[in-house]
Structures are given as C-alpha cells and as structure tokens.
Amino acid sequence: MIKAEVEAAEPRAFTASWMLWPTSSKHTMPLPRSVDHALADYVFYPESEWTRFGYRPPDNLPLLGAWRDAAGTAFAFLMTPAAGDGAPSKKPVLLYVSGAKDAVEDIGSKVTALKSVLAKSERKEIQVRHAEDRIEQEKKSPAVARLLKLVGLFTVVVNAFSLYLRQLPLPNLPSAPVQQAYQVLIIVVHFAALLLLLIITLIGVGYVIRYGILMLRRF
Incomplete structure (x- = not known):
C-alpha cells in the first residue's frame, strides 16, 4: 500500500x-x-x-x-x-x-x-464485502429453507402419529410380552417425536446465529 x-x-x-x-x-x-x-x-x-x-x-x-x-x-x-x-x-x-x-x-x-x-x-472493507456476499448467497440459495421445511414437516407428521397412538385404546393382544412391546413402541415413537422437535429447533437457532454473525461483520 x-x-x-x-x-x-x-x-x-x-x-x-x-x-x-x-x-x-x-x-x-x-x-x-x-x-x-x-x-x-x-x-x-x-x-x-x-x-x-x-x-x-x-x-x-x-x-x-x-x-x-x-x-x-x-x-x-x-x-x-x-x-x-x-x-x-x-x-x-x-x-x-x-x-x-x-x-x-x-x-x-x-x-x-x-x-x-x-x-x-x-x-x-474486505471483511464487510465478504459478509455481504455470504448474506446474498444465503438469500439466493433456498437449500437451508427447504431443509427446515422438510424436517419440520417430518416432525409434524411424527408428532401427530405419536399423539394418535397415545390416544388409541390398548388393543387386545395375544400375550403380555406383545403388549409390553406395543407400549415400548409407543414410548419410542413419542421420544423420537420429541427428538425431532429438538433437532429442528437447534437447526433454526443455529441458522439464526449464523445469519446474525454475518450481519454483525458488516459493522
């Protein structure tokens, strides 16, 4: 210089x-x-x-x-x-x-x-331009938005299925082990729904933090 x-x-x-x-x-x-x-x-x-x-x-x-x-x-x-x-x-x-x-x-x-x-x-100035380019790429690329929608939709489906299973009356199953396996299955589906909900929340929070960091680099 x-x-x-x-x-x-x-x-x-x-x-x-x-x-x-x-x-x-x-x-x-x-x-x-x-x-x-x-x-x-x-x-x-x-x-x-x-x-x-x-x-x-x-x-x-x-x-x-x-x-x-x-x-x-x-x-x-x-x-x-x-x-x-x-x-x-x-x-x-x-x-x-x-x-x-x-x-x-x-x-x-x-x-x-x-x-x-x-x-x-x-x-x-180079840092600001880099941050602006990254923000522009985020706006033009819908990949993250599609991923969030897909995971969110899957989470809604799993949670709805879990709620449906919990509201069903216990069916007449041929033996006690089968009944216990059915109850374990309901518990597994319930916790899987909660896990998916937690994952979609973490992804959303991570995306917001990443976007916020890019915005801060402009100042």
Whole structure:
C-alpha cells in the first residue's frame, strides 16, 4: 500500500518520499485529506514562501498540497505521480518530504501511523464485502429453507402419529410380552417425536446465529 524511498541530499537536508495507494473502503477519507489530517500540526506552505525557505516540490508533477512545520525545518509536498483518466480518489499520491533529518523522520512516523489506519480500513472493507456476499448467497440459495421445511414437516407428521397412538385404546393382544412391546413402541415413537422437535429447533437457532454473525461483520 505504501512504499518509502529515503535518501540524504546534503548535510543539512534530508529527503524521503512515500507512495500512498487509495483503499477500496467507502468509510475512509480521500488520501489528500488523510495526509492533511496526519500533518495536523503543520501549517500551509504557499508558493510565496518557497523562495524564502528554499524548498520547492519536484518539477513536472501536479501539486495537491504543501505543508511545513512551524520552525521551518521540514517541508512536505503532496503530488499526483500518475496521469490519465480516473477519479482523483482512485489515484495514488506521492508525499515528498525534505528538511532536517529528525523532522523528516517524525513525518515518517506519521506516515507509518497513516499506513496502519489505511490497512485496517482495507481489511475491514474486505471483511464487510465478504459478509455481504455470504448474506446474498444465503438469500439466493433456498437449500437451508427447504431443509427446515422438510424436517419440520417430518416432525409434524411424527408428532401427530405419536399423539394418535397415545390416544388409541390398548388393543387386545395375544400375550403380555406383545403388549409390553406395543407400549415400548409407543414410548419410542413419542421420544423420537420429541427428538425431532429438538433437532429442528437447534437447526433454526443455529441458522439464526449464523445469519446474525454475518450481519454483525458488516459493522
């Protein structure tokens, strides 16, 4: 996302440059505003002061902004190195800094912090897009809904059959063991119905929790 190039120009001057690439996040400021925010303790460096301080931006690059510290020991120039079509918010910017080494390194730490913010925003945007894609897939795929309907219908049938068996009078069976087996069968059907009801409930709760987690990842 950010590439830095540093070189010593002369004993009293030090230069550094960083190429900053825009993120795809919709929730971050444009790069020029982000740089201006990062250099909040710097003042505007108009062209009328360039001769006085002796620091100028590189030639042949469109200038987006210029700043200096209050002491006049560090000077920052924000430029657009890439030409061509496209919205300005989609183009990379070049931050060129020159001045005292300590002051330039201080700006370097600010750029590192800005890089961290941009990277975090990019990761968040990727996470949000992934969650939205998953939610869209859930909406378009009726497989889970069909499964819930099928299990639910089977549960209703089994529960109705269990209720029907419990309401039937005990038939005249030829022997006591057969009667006991019949009663055990009714108990088994009853508990199977309860188990199916529990399964359909757990599936529904799990689906709601999963959908809720996807929704939370969007924020």
